[in-house]
Structures are given as structure tokens and as C-alpha cells.
Amino acid sequence: MRLDSAGLQVLSYQECMSLLGSCPIGRIVFTDRALPAVQPVNFCLDGEDIVIRTTAGSKLAAATRRTVVAFEVDEFDPAARTGWSVTVVGHARAVEDPAEAARLAGLPLTPWAPGTRDHFIVIAAEQVSGRRIDQHG
């Protein structure tokens, strides 16, 4: 078990991807008008890519076009003071190829928010890191 400089357990790449796949909600971190911004979204994995479904005109769609974003999932138990988090950093892109969009529309990814959401954002998991905090570790 490897610990980082803060004393947290370092998760392996495989653990990180497995935890990513277990979570329906993550947080996309980007820049909005030169300020740090964060927005929770539901998502699913397509291989090792993160897929988000939104509307073409959304702030998220505009802000994540051809840029590097972070994406975070976590789960904590406040009573036990344990938990884990996984962060991905990578290029985000809007899906423009109709064939790719049609394929992604077949993923088990139903938007929670109302309205038609037929715009897909794909984030490549270029850097993946994860930590676990365990009071008994």
C-alpha cells in the first residue's frame, strides 16, 4: 500500500477506473470566463473515456470545447471519516461525427435534467489519480 505525502493511500490505475465505473455522478472542472468552475453531471464510461450528455447551447458545451478539463468522482462516509476520490485530467471534445453520436446515444446514459440533450462531450482519461482515506489504514 503506497501512501502520498499527505498520508493518503494511493489508488492504482485499475482501482481508479473501477471506481469511476461505479459512480453515476461526477464533477467536471473547467474555466468559465477566466474563473474556476465546477458542475456535477451524470456520466458513463465508454471504454476509458468519460461521456457526458448535454445540450449543444449549454455553458458546459461552450466551456469544454477543445480544452483540458478535470473530472472528479468521490464517496465519503462522514461518520467513519473514510472515503475515496478519483480525478481524471484530459482533453474534452464535442462529438461532431453523427455516427459516433448515434453510437454514444446507445450507452446507458439518461440525462437527469429535463429537455433534449443530444450533445455529447467526451473526456479522454489522460491522467488518472486516486486516493483513499481509511482511519484504520
Next chain:
Amino acid sequence: MRLDSAGLQVLSYQECMSLLGSCPIGRIVFTDRALPAVQPVNFCLDGEDIVIRTTAGSKLAAATRRTVVAFEVDEFDPAARTGWSVTVVGHARAVEDPAEAARLAGLPLTPWAPGTRDHFIVIAAEQVSGRRIDQHG
């Protein structure tokens, strides 16, 4: 009840601050070596300021010194597809005044991670926004 362009309920400032105060864990969003970064932290409110406790030499302490950060808390129910999120944007500062640090040390804020954490970061809640998603709304 006000809805935003994505059809989500817009929370009032008072609701946002009340939800912020109900959460032990939030996510601080900053820039690390020119890349978007996000890190979960436990925190508490001091009036309307967000207070985080870390080590003086931590990456978080270095990256959040005299800069604008975002801070996010949320809670979602994947089965019901409901939930809320609150995001604060504001200047972060390291507490350097020993009297202020001594006062903040008296807050109900015990770090989850191991080690001595006597460095305080304070985020001013300059912009506060929140959304709720409710399938019956």
C-alpha cells in the same frame, strides 16, 4: 421557484449557505501547474467564510495562495435522480496572523487525514450559486 436555462431549480443565497453549512466535505477547485485541479477536503463555515485545514507545505496550500478558487458541495440520490449542488467562487488566502489562526483552531474542524495540520486556508464566499434537481419539480 426559479428555473435556470437547463431546467434546474435556482437556490436562493440563504438556501445555499444553509446547505453549505450542512456538509462536512467539499471540493476545492484550483489550478495546478496550469491544469484544472480538484481536491476533496473537509471544511467548516466561519460566518460566511469557508475554512480548510491543511499542512503548510501541501500542494493545496501552495496552489491556493492569493488566488481565486471554486468550492463545491453537493448531495445526490442516484435512485431518485434528485439532488442539489452549491458552488462558491472567491479569493483564497493563507491565514498568517497567529491570533486568527488560534481563533480558527477553535472551530469544530478536525482534519480527516493524518499528521499535524495547522495551516488554515480561508475562502471568501464572493459568488454563491446553487441548483436543485427534482424529478417532481
